Amino acid sequence: MNPYLAEFVGTAILILLGNGVVANVVLNRSKGQNGGWMVITSGWGLAAAIAVYSVGRISGAHLNPAVTLALASLGDFAWAKVPGFIAVQVAGAAVGATLVWLAYLAHWGETEDKGAKLACFSTAPAVRKPVPAFITEFIATGMFLFGILAIGKIGAGVPVLEIGADVTPSLAGVVGTWFSPFLVGLLVLSMGISLGGPTGYAINPARDLGPRIAHQILPIAGKGGSDWGYAWIPVLAPILGGITGALIFRSLFGA
Structure with a gap:
């Protein structure tokens, strides 16, 4: 599997x-209906961990244009690959959202709330004020990139211990290499619990834009509008916040 296909598959997963757990909680007559915010945030954390485990060794599991652009801004990822990565991330997100629609096909007609249906695809602010929503997404994605770099550069970068002629991985090195996807999942869980309330924590332009496009196109029973007036915030704010968080990390740690 090449890195572009890996990014497509990983983002779809x-x-x-991730959106599957939202549908499970908010759609009528679902077994998980009214499961609450902790179920949603836990589901997203597990979704991130599984996606990173699936394709991390192939593409680095960016799965997020904010991550791709932040790494490119640090010089850790080739700018020539950025457009292709972003394109397949958005496409993969749209496909993943389409699969959610199919998985819950019987429940869209059972649900009258158009906002709940849109929430199964993309984010919306709890309070309809663009500037606070932008600030929230900026801060949240900055913290997300800071955490990602801490896991990837500090955790996974622990050197091995050389014992005689043998080279034995240290416990910390093993944790950094094999446990990092789980730590990413915990980071996503933490983001949702701590900073997800105001906007639903997009922290990922592809996660919001791809499913919003799917919502626009798919014949979802009883759907409303796709809220394109808000759509620029979960795209632009995570990009700027992610780059800022990455630059702050480098200024502090030099990594």
């Missing part, structure tokens, strides 16, 4: 399982 992320959205299938």
Whole structure:
């Protein structure tokens, strides 16, 4: 599998399982209806961990244009690959959202709330004020990138211990290499619990834009509008916040 296909598949997995838990909680007559915010945030954390485990060794599991652009801004990812990565991330997110629609096909007609249906695809602010929503997404994505770099550069960068002629991985090195996807999942869980309330924590332009496009196109029973007036915030704010968080990390740690 090449890195572009890996990003497509990984992002589709992320959205299938992430938006899937939202659908499970908010759609009428679902077994998980009214499961609450902790179920949603836990589901998103597990979705992120599984997606990163699936494709991390192939593409680095960016799964997020904010991550791709932040790494490119640091010089850790080639700018020539950025457009292709972003394109397949958005496409993968749209496909993942389409799979959620199919998985819950019987429930869209059972649900009257058009906002709840849109929530199964994309984010919306709890309070309809653009500036606070932008600030929230900026801060949240900055913290997200800071955490991602801490896991990837500090955790996974622990050197091995050389014992005689043998080279034995240290416990910390093993944790950094094999446990990092789980730590990413915990980071996503933490983001949702701590900073997800105001906007639903997009922290990922593809996660919001791809499913919003799917919502616009798909014949979802009883759907409303796709809220394109808000759509620029979960795209632009995470990009700027992610780059800022990455630059702050580098200024502090030099990594």
